[in-house]
Amino acid sequence: MFRLHTSLAAAFAVFLSAGAALAIEVKAAVLRIDYPTLLPVSRYDLPPDDLGFAGAALADEDNGTTGGFLGHTYETITVAVPPEDADAAMAKILEDGIRLVVLQSRKEDLLRLTDQAAEAGALVFNARAADNGLRDDACRANLLHTAPSHGMKADAVAQFAVWKKWTDWFLIAGSNPQDMALAEAYRKAAGKFGARIVEDRSFEDTGGSRRTDSGYVMVQRQLPTFTQRAEDHDVVIAADETDYFARFLSYHLWTPRPVLGSGGLVPTSFHGAHEAYGAMQYQTRFEALTGRYVRAEDYNVWLALRVVGEAVTRANTADPEGVRNYALSDEFELAAFKGQKVTFRDWNGQLRQPILLHDGMITVSVSPQEGFLHQTSPLDTMGLDRPESRCTAFE
Amino acid sequence: MKSLLLSTSLAVLMAVPAYAGKAFISNERGNTITVVNTETWEVEAEFFAGNRPRGITASPDGSVIYVCASDDNLVRVFDSTTYEELPSLPSGPDPELFILEPSGKRLYIANEDDNLVTVTDTETRTILAEVPVGVEPEGMGMSPDAKFVVNTSETTNMAHFISTEDYTIKHNILVDQRPRYAQYTADGSRLFVTSEIGGTVSVMDIAEDGTPTLVHKISFEVAGVQPEWLQPVGAKVTSDGRRLFVALGPANRVAVVDAQSLEVLDYILVGQRVWQLDFTPDEKYLLTTNGNSNDITVIDVAKEQAIRSIQVGQQPWGVVTIE
Numbered sequence: 216m217f218r219l220h221t222s223l224a225a226a227f228a229v230f231l232s233a234g235a236a237l238a239i240e241v242k243a244a245v246l247r248i249d250y251p252t253l254l255p256v257s258r259y260d261l262p263p264d265d266l267g268f269a270g271a272a273l274a275d276e277d278n279g280t281t282g283g284f285l286g287h288t289y290e291t292i293t294v295a296v297p298p299e300d301a302d303a304a305m306a307k308i309l310e311d312g313i314r315l316v317v318l319q320s321r322k323e324d325l326l327r328l329t330d331q332a333a334e335a336g337a338l339v340f341n342a343r344a345a346d347n348g349l350r351d352d353a354c355r356a357n358l359l360h361t362a363p364s365h366g367m368k369a370d371a372v373a374q375f376a377v378w379k380k381w382t383d384w385f386l387i388a389g390s391n392p393q394d395m396a397l398a399e400a401y402r403k404a405a406g407k408f409g410a411r412i413v414e415d416r417s418f419e420d421t422g423g424s425r426r427t428d429s430g431y432v433m434v435q436r437q438l439p440t441f442t443q444r445a446e447d448h449d450v451v452i453a454a455d456e457t458d459y460f461a462r463f464l465s466y467h468l469w470t471p472r473p474v475l476g477s478g479g480l481v482p483t484s485f486h487g488a489h490e491a492y493g494a495m496q497y498q499t500r501f502e503a504l505t506g507r508y509v510r511a512e513d514y515n516v517w518l519a520l521r522v523v524g525e526a527v528t529r530a531n532t533a534d535p536e537g538v539r540n541y542a543l544s545d546e547f548e549l550a551a552f553k554g555q556k557v558t559f560r561d562w563n564g565q566l567r568q569p570i571l572l573h574d575g576m577i578t579v580s581v582s583p584q585e586g587f588l589h590q591t592s593p594l595d596t597m598g599l600d601r602p603e604s605r606c607t608a609f610e
Numbered sequence: 611m612k613s614l615l616l617s618t619s620l621a622v623l624m625a626v627p628a629y630a631g632k633a634f635i636s637n638e639r640g641n642t643i644t645v646v647n648t649e650t651w652e653v654e655a656e657f658f659a660g661n662r663p664r665g666i667t668a669s670p671d672g673s674v675i676y677v678c679a680s681d682d683n684l685v686r687v688f689d690s691t692t693y694e695e696l697p698s699l700p701s702g703p704d705p706e707l708f709i710l711e712p713s714g715k716r717l718y719i720a721n722e723d724d725n726l727v728t729v730t731d732t733e734t735r736t737i738l739a740e741v742p743v744g745v746e747p748e749g750m751g752m753s754p755d756a757k758f759v760v761n762t763s764e765t766t767n768m769a770h771f772i773s774t775e776d777y778t779i780k781h782n783i784l785v786d787q788r789p790r791y792a793q794y795t796a797d798g799s800r801l802f803v804t805s806e807i808g809g810t811v812s813v814m815d816i817a818e819d820g821t822p823t824l825v826h827k828i829s830f831e832v833a834g835v836q837p838e839w840l841q842p843v844g845a846k847v848t849s850d851g852r853r854l855f856v857a858l859g860p861a862n863r864v865a866v867v868d869a870q871s872l873e874v875l876d877y878i879l880v881g882q883r884v885w886q887l888d889f890t891p892d893e894k895y896l897l898t899t900n901g902n903s904n905d906i907t908v909i910d911v912a913k914e915q916a917i918r919s920i921q922v923g924q925q926p927w928g929v930v931t932i933e
Contacts, residue, residue: 276745277745277765277766280725280744280745280766281744281745281763281765281766281768283742284744284766284770284779284782285782493764496746496764496765499704499723528767529784548787548807548808549787550764550788550806550807550808554860555807555838556787556807556809592838593836593838
């Protein structure tokens, strides 16, 4: 408490002496929809109650410290609701005068809520939904994405596999629509980087019983036979967005091969063991504040609010239009603990960023991989590039 | 070739056999300090320096070496002749870089995790003040008249100008992303601040009363190297104010900049992930720590050429030289 006092006093004194700074009160909201879902395959993946919100708390601290020197204050409210209450929650946020909203929801809800926000002139950040369509024909002018897309993640995996010369893929996709959408991203990535899908199978979601004593016995008997008689392949690529089988694959294949994608080596925007590029400092701050390891969801929310912070600091604006314009301008850049600055694609509002490849314990590699070149930015080798995106809302 | 050899051997013969200078290199991962003889360029010793040693500096008379033992949350102190450990200094949590005022009395330490600059008295070994600064304080520079300490905060992206009289911040200047290091010219008229992720060096003119004005940003370009990897970290200016050397991290190069015109003149290839720099006291050589190749590179300052590399400990981070 004492420290807070001195820091505010010191900051205030300088702010006064500088004279030119403009006091800005920045208010934002994080709205999270909690969907009824089955338990994750691994207990380690159980979502904490403050998933995403913890990233907002850290962002408020980080932005607030900087703001202290400039006369800017930051306050972010966090709201978690079941799907049926989402529209009312968004209405309340807008009623309270908040025009900067970070959303953690699925595609359909995201689009509806973004349109609701647009009517009030609010800017929305997508911190969860990975669907390519949101960066394509379903894009919205008031929607920016800090969450990476399926395309970016699949391309990150594909580049690594190709760099390793593991170009013959056995693709195993889940049977739910989200799994099939992800599988499509991997098929596209294979074509983009010169890998071949030599075997393409769907693993039917018939429900599991992993918690029963005999659950693993079934997995151990079923998966080898399921993966039998596949064409010769270098790796198995798993597309399991709903999280029901991919984590079992690594040790239950007929032919022993590395697994990448939804199991084995997983692409992610961030994880709690990432140390390089100054990330230790981020991890230390996050853990001291929240008492747990960071999740990608927390990082995506933190990024969104840091984008707001940069706009306020550099362009003196917390107005949704002003933040959007600054974020999409050439002046915008943000350090994000991944070795290079992150910026926005001005054709679809997607944050271009490196993708970490995580084996559950360490950062195995970071994509884009060496040798994948691009005329604008190597980061644009991942996800929808300007000529590919059908988004017109940013023109 | 023959004449070169001849002139080199002559130079060696004619060199005054003064007592050899030393360079002390902190090895972040190896938890040691490597001592290199700056005449023979041989490794003389390696000793335990605490956990995660990073920032390193010497007392004005060269008798004492200070090192930020980041994971021990203190500054460790060593005798520069015997390498014996002396009583430590309190530093506040996670000290990364620091700067000693010319008198050798007060040490200004950046506490990366706590958004503080800690001022420690090296004689009484007590903390004199804690100054709140931006998020992730790192770089520490001091004006030659010792009136201002400049701290750079990596996530706030500011250079904070702290008065050494009352320990309050007098000026804040926004710079590009992830500022790493602050270096004044010897006459105090200019300040250079490197930005690792922004890829630039901010140049400030400093008025008589210490007031900074941002006047220019130096950028870098190397054919065949992705712009993303040109990440300015450590920097040093020659005392005559002619040349600025900038370590470019994963680009494995040190940029040579005309410190007057601010034009980039050349890039010197050194070891991998070049981090911090220090001149030998006579400014004949510039030493670079190369974190990924576990060595240091010696640059001939007059010729602006790398002349040799010396293997040191694991992940060399900082370097300081004494006579």
